[in-house]
Amino acid sequence: MSDGQAVMAPLEPTTALTVEEVLTVRHWNEHLFSFTMSRPASFRFRSGEFVMLGLQGEKRPLLRAYSIASPSWAEEIEFLSIKVPDGPLTSRLQLVQPGDQIYLGRKPTGTLVTDALLPGKRLFMLSTGTGLAPFMSLIRDPDVYDLYDEVIVVHCVRRVSDLAYREELESQLAEDPLVSEQALVQLHYVPTVTREPFHTTGRIGALVESGRLFEGLKGDQRFNPETDRVMLCGSMDMIKDFSADLESWGFTEGSNAKPGDFVIERAFVG
Known part of the structure; x- marks a missing residue:
C-alpha cells in the first residue's frame, strides 16, 4: 500500500x-x-x-x-x-x-437489478453522486437493451467535475464492444448540475416538473406506472422523496422476491 x-x-x-x-x-x-x-x-x-x-x-x-x-x-x-x-x-x-x-x-447481492422489475418500455435510472455506479454496470449489459425500448440515465451532481464517466455517457458508449450499437439508439443521458453553470441545472425533481427529463423520449411526458420502470440510487433524501412521489403516482416498489415498478437499494438506505 x-x-x-x-x-x-x-x-x-x-x-x-x-x-x-x-x-x-x-x-x-x-x-x-x-x-x-x-x-x-x-x-x-x-x-x-x-x-x-x-x-x-x-x-x-x-x-x-x-x-x-x-x-x-x-x-x-x-x-x-x-x-x-x-x-x-x-x-x-x-x-x-x-x-x-x-x-x-464472495457474495454480491442487491435489488438494483432488472429481475426486481416488471416488464416495461422505458427504464429510468435516477442517480446522485456515486449512485451512478450500479447504472454504469447495467447500461453496459446487453440484456438491458433487450428488455426496454429506452434506457434513461439521469445523474445529478453539485459540480461539473463530479460528472464521472461523462464522456462515455455523452458518446452513448460508442467505444463499448457489446452495447455501442444498441446504446446509440436506446440510451439517453441526462446530466444535471446544482451548484455551477451547466446546460442543465437543478435537482431531478425540478427536471420532472419542467418536463426536461422527458425531452427526446417516446411516450408520455410524465412517469407512467404502466410503461415506465424506475431505479433510484444516491442520496438518502433523493431516494426518500422520489420513492414517495412514485408511490403517489401509482408505482409499486419491487424486490427480488416480488418484482414491481421501481426499486431502490435497501441495503444502503436502511
Whole structure:
C-alpha cells in the first residue's frame, strides 16, 4: 500500500473474502475516484448488484458495501467512490495504486437489478453522486437493451467535475464492444448540475416538473406506472422523496422476491 502502508503484511483470504489486485485507478477530481481490480473466476454477479470491499483494519478487515460499476460480463471489476478525508475506509482506499491488494466479498447481492422489475418500455435510472455506479454496470449489459425500448440515465451532481464517466455517457458508449450499437439508439443521458453553470441545472425533481427529463423520449411526458420502470440510487433524501412521489403516482416498489415498478437499494438506505 502506498503512503507509508507498503510495510503492511499481505492480505489473507477468508471464508467470506478473496484478496484481489488493483489494476487501474482514475481520479475524477479531488473527491471522486474509480478503480478496477482483478476478478476471481468464481465471482458471479448480476449487473447492478453490490459487494463488500475493504482493507485490513487494526484487528479485522475494514469493509463497506460498494455497488459494482462494471457489467456482469467484464473480466475486471470496477468501483466508483468518494474520498472522505477522515473516513475509516475511504481515507485509505483513495490512496490505492495498481498492484495494491484489496479484500473482495464472495457474495454480491442487491435489488438494483432488472429481475426486481416488471416488464416495461422505458427504464429510468435516477442517480446522485456515486449512485451512478450500479447504472454504469447495467447500461453496459446487453440484456438491458433487450428488455426496454429506452434506457434513461439521469445523474445529478453539485459540480461539473463530479460528472464521472461523462464522456462515455455523452458518446452513448460508442467505444463499448457489446452495447455501442444498441446504446446509440436506446440510451439517453441526462446530466444535471446544482451548484455551477451547466446546460442543465437543478435537482431531478425540478427536471420532472419542467418536463426536461422527458425531452427526446417516446411516450408520455410524465412517469407512467404502466410503461415506465424506475431505479433510484444516491442520496438518502433523493431516494426518500422520489420513492414517495412514485408511490403517489401509482408505482409499486419491487424486490427480488416480488418484482414491481421501481426499486431502490435497501441495503444502503436502511
